[in-house]
Amino acid sequence: MRIESITLKNFRNYVQACIQPCEGVTVLAGANAQGKTNVLEAIHLCCTGRSHRTPRDKEMIRAGQDECYVKVAGVRNDGSHEVEVAIGQQGRRRIKVNGAQVSRSGEMLGHITGVMFSPEDLRMIKDGPAERRRFIDMELSQLRPRYYYSLQRYNRALKQRNALLKEIAAGAQREECLDPWDSALAFTGAEIMHLRKWFVDMLLGFAAEVHSDVSGGSERLCLAYEPDARLCSIPEETRDAYLTGLTEKRASDIKRQATCIGVHRDDMGVFINGDDARFFASQGQVRTCALSLKLSEIEMMRADSGEAPVLMLDDVMSELDPERRRQLVKRLNGVQTIITCTDRDDLAGADIGRLFSVKNAVLTREGE
Ligand SMILES: Nc1ncnc2c1ncn2[C@@H]1O[C@H](COP(=O)(O)OP(=O)(O)OP(=O)(O)O)[C@@H](O)[C@H]1O
Ligand SMILES: [Mg+2]
Known part of the structure; x- marks a missing residue:
């Protein structure tokens, strides 16, 4: 599975954003509270039908707005897959899979597949x-x-x-x-x-x-x-x-x-x-x-x-010692990975393909 683009509108602190992660390791780097985890949360929503942080959908709508929207487009062995989720203030969801509206949340599952690893998982x-x-x-x-x-x-x-x-x-x-x-x-x-x-x-x-x-x-x-x-x-x-x-x-x-x-x-x-x-x-x-x-x-x-799911690593590198980090990096081969971090030194050893800096809900691709 490979995600080709992630689009956000009025999602958490984002007004509008769209990024294309690369095939290997994509890094979202920035200071605290800038919007790194929010991007992973949006992907997770399209993978599992829910946020990994809150059971209350409305929290994902940008303050003062009526609706948030996420679109994740990717390719699997059998072709292109696209999941769109819009959440309104009344908690109503509008979901589209490959451009067609679906009536049940469950129908969005299995198109974009991902595994999230966040510091909360360390407490599991x-x-x-x-x-x-x-x-x-x-x-x-x-x-x-x-x-x-x-x-x-x-x-x-x-x-x-x-x-x-x-x-x-x-x-x-x-x-x-x-x-x-x-x-x-x-x-x-x-x-x-x-x-x-x-x-x-x-x-x-x-x-x-x-x-x-x-x-x-x-x-x-x-x-x-x-x-x-x-x-x-x-x-x-x-x-x-x-x-x-x-x-x-x-x-x-x-x-x-x-x-x-x-x-x-x-x-x-x-x-x-x-x-x-x-x-x-x-x-x-x-x-x-x-x-x-x-x-x-x-x-x-x-x-x-x-095919492997997309791996999302939310600031976990800093929680792992060098040996465990090495074990993790070793297994990233062939798995599209999106990593968030505050300190780029934590990524030592990872083969970074694309890097975005995240500042106040603006994603800027570095090297451009
Ligand atoms: N519904 C919302 N509307 C507007 N802003 C929001 C909303 N929900 C969260 N935020 C803002 O999003 C920011 C947090 O984003 P996020 O959790 O992605 O940060 P982060 O970059 O991952 O930070 P850290 O490094 O601390 O984990 C905070 O500034 C928070 O106020
Ligand atoms: Mg975070």
């Missing part, structure tokens, strides 16, 4: 399960758009069920009203569980080798999908087990006015040499591990679709 190992679920959600949505739809349906059903639990607790609704929502959660939840298990198993296939390499052979990495609800091997059985779980917990859910079991509480176990990295990993191990997971995602997407 030690932060709560929500961060690890987010990691799975972002990648899996790009790999399998149907996952994105299941997740949307699940979250909607969960919201409805939780609202209903409050009404039941207040005596305003009968318990039986939960039945259709329990079925919806079990149905979509089982689908999500199966795809998450597939994803984590497949990721491990790459991560074990990548991590051994990145850690210089001293560490063995293991990943395990840890579903909150009991997982069975047959989807129909998972659904039944899920439904039974929800029914068993119904009384306590009503008391707590919240749904206490389900895929919204899943986790991914990360183990280094058999120890649970979520609790025991050192800072250095956490960094190596996050780097391995990101590099493995690239390999996984390459294996799945036959």
Whole structure:
């Protein structure tokens, strides 16, 4: 996959901008708060259907404006792909794929594929399960758009069920009203569980080798999908087990006015040499591990679709020691990469193809 151009209008601090990254490494360099991450966020929006920084679309609209617009155009093995997203103040999105308007957000997925590595990802190992679920959600949505739809349906059903639990607790609704929502959660939840298990198993296939390499052979990495609800091997059985779980917990859910079991509480176990990295990993191990997971995602997407996604590195070079930086740079070969940095010295060793300076939301190509 290769991105040919990125166009922004009224996006974050940008009035208007358009850049053409090169095939290899493109650098966006500038002082803090000038608009470097904003460019990566716009690309990420076109890759995954959401910002990597905020669940609130409206934040991306330039202050005082009615609408923001992003267009990312690129080429894949099968030809040109273009994704356009416009977001209005009412939160409404207009999305076009290859020039044609689409009605569902999920239809934009899989055209522009990318992996973002930002300083927040370094916290993924030690932060709560929500961060690890987010990691799975972002990648899996790009790999399998149907996952994105299941997740949307699940979250909607969960919201409805939780609202209903409050009404039941207040005596305003009968318990039986939960039945259709329990079925919806079990149905979509089982689908999500199966795809998450597939994803984590497949990721491990790459991560074990990548991590051994990145850690210089001293560490063995293991990943395990840890579903909150009991997982069975047959989807129909998972659904039944899920439904039974929800029914068993119904009384306590009503008391707590919240749904206490389900895929919204899943986790991914990360183990280094058999120890649970979520609790025991050192800072250095956490960094190596996050780097391995990101590099493995690239390999996984390459294996799945036959081409590597675009890699976005948001100021992570400065967070890595020279050896890990070397490991990262070594693997950039054949992967279009866009790097942001404040200090160009952090990029030592990278083969920079194109450089833009970013100042107050103006992108200027250097050497022109
Ligand atoms: N909706 C918005 N409207 C206008 N400006 C915005 C909006 N959202 C963010 N900004 C501005 O964008 C700037 C931050 O941009 P960005 O996060 O891309 O910075 P950066 O160059 O990556 O900085 P750092 O090096 O600190 O990470 C800030 O000046 C912020 O005020
Ligand atoms: Mg930034």
